[in-house]
Amino acid sequence: MGPVATPKIAGIVWALLILNTLGSTGARTIIPLPRSLIQMVTMGALVAAFALALAVNLRLRIRAGAYVFLLTLLLVASVISSAHLESGFGALFRCARLALFVGTLWLLSRWWDGGLTFVRHHIRMYFAVLGSVAAGLVISSGAALPDLYGGRLVGALWPLTPPQIGQYAAVIIGLTVLLALGRRTDRAGAALVIVPSLVLLALTHTRTATLGLLVGLVLAIGSLILTSAAARRFFTWAVLCAVVAAVGFASALQTWFLRGQSQENFSSLTGRAKVWDALLAAPRTTGEKVFGVGLGDKSFGGLPIDNSWLAVYNEQGLIGVALVAAIFIVLAGVALLRPPSLQRACAIFLISYCAIASYTEAGLGDASPYLLHLALAAALLATPAEPAPLATPPEATRRTVPRWARNTEVI
Template identity: 85%
Template structure:
């Protein structure tokens, strides 16, 4: 199988993983889509991704990865807590989904060689998702910005919430900016991705994604400042533009940030703090504290938890929280130990973005876009695969057939001198 063909299959597998993690709950779409149909599509995408990854890696060649190993360990408390069926049979189904997700990452780890290949796959796939959001906005602006969500942008063709769209836009904006600074893409191609993504991010009014984008980019570019003149110029211009915007557009930025909420609503994180307090105050047995209640829909009392750490604590217990913390710490520690490079900067951006978003978004303990972001970071931090020289087998020695001697006539022989 040729290298180009294999690369296309790997890109297809990554796209199917992205499709699987889009979810099935969100805004009402222009054409009503039954949730059962959406779940069938997303789960079918995961099965297809695993099958394709297995087909292209039949010899099961994998690379050592602390990230995927810790994810595999996370399956243990997930299965133990879900086996009690306190969360219903859906918990076991989610465990099987997580196992298939982790298995696909193991199969793809063969191609994790420290190159930005998966960064490009990531940008392409999420840009395609944002293209569907933009298409829905053009077709039906009312459905794409409903009053139910306060006029914020949602998915009108596929049920996507404003935080989801904001997350996808922020991630591909940050990665594309870093590719431009690393001279891995031209400015025209980058503008095609960055400009519409910025517009969609602004329409979502997603504070977490915006803060994650700016803080993640600041940390990533800061890691390049000492070695890249382009990074220094960009950093200086970014600081200047931020200062001008803070002075000239302070009122507009404040109105966008508040989203019409009061200071009390903002301080309570739009009601999230009440759910968090109730979750922490709920009585739990020792087993539930250690292993959790089983994989669920990341809600408590019918309300979304919207915090990765509390969601993991609720579903996978303190053991799950420890494993997720180890994932972030290991990836962050490896990134800090790497010498300055574009790959390191992209990894720092993704890790810091996921760490920031984990405070108001759930997903670090289950198959989600956040785990895909961290998987891209792990692929960037992987050591380049050592080139294996092709061993030339020793050619078998062919026995030379014995050439029959020509009979010399008696008269032509030299006479012996006696």
């Protein structure tokens, strides 16, 4: 008997988890949406995701894994830090949200078998989100490229900020490129996802997402070079194109990268460094250093922290920082020990992207897209419970299916 087949409802659950992590604050939309309504939709999506996951896994069959176990420990640390109510009753509400989030991942872990099923769910849902961004740009370019954000692309139908859009675009571009290199999707389907996502990424002027995409792809494709001729060809052409772009479009690239900022503003990471310095200099008790002040809105002094490590330190203390570091160490260690494969490459891309983004984006200590990206990496690194039997001999497959069409699927 082969591995347990992933039910279609698992894809719906994954999509609902993504909807929950879209957030409730951002740009002004064409049709004003009350924050209470957005929170009702996102929280309703999480409750629905947990209920559906429980309905499809009533026997509570799970796969023990280090990632979800460490997330559970992080939940416990969050509850301990939030129990003092230094961050108000909202901290306990955020703990309940994190509990549902982690519980849903536990229920889905039954179908984490190292396959690409959840990768496709990930790409499809985030591509649908980007579709809403593109629709908002077509309907009202003024609302989608507001002066408030310096002309950067925002969500005009759903309140999404430029860093959010850049993150979603970068992640699905990277995953789709890897699927195309592994011949798990056709070129037309890959281009349909990659080209518009690249345009939206460029319009967001998001440096972190762009850097994470490039570094993540270099590491992921580098893990395939010894075993994949397609990866070697792609890497060679990518290097040549990068050299040509650096020589011929250096001025335009510099302008895009600086976004019209002054040298002082750029060196302080758009003011982030000032918030970080203030957070680290603030007096703290021993308990606050160890356990933090409880789950909050990832801000300090009314300003966003925009650093996952400092946000975790502020809210979950040194214990939270140690647990998040353990998550990266465990996932990266398992990825390095796995033999070269497409699944391993996708996991390396996701892990490296989240590691780079953690420097200028918060989210590793609470229910967020970054924890979903890492959950997907954990699912890709899981080993199948049992090898799946071949339905037909390999020789028959070679005779009846053209080589270019094997193992491909439209995204």
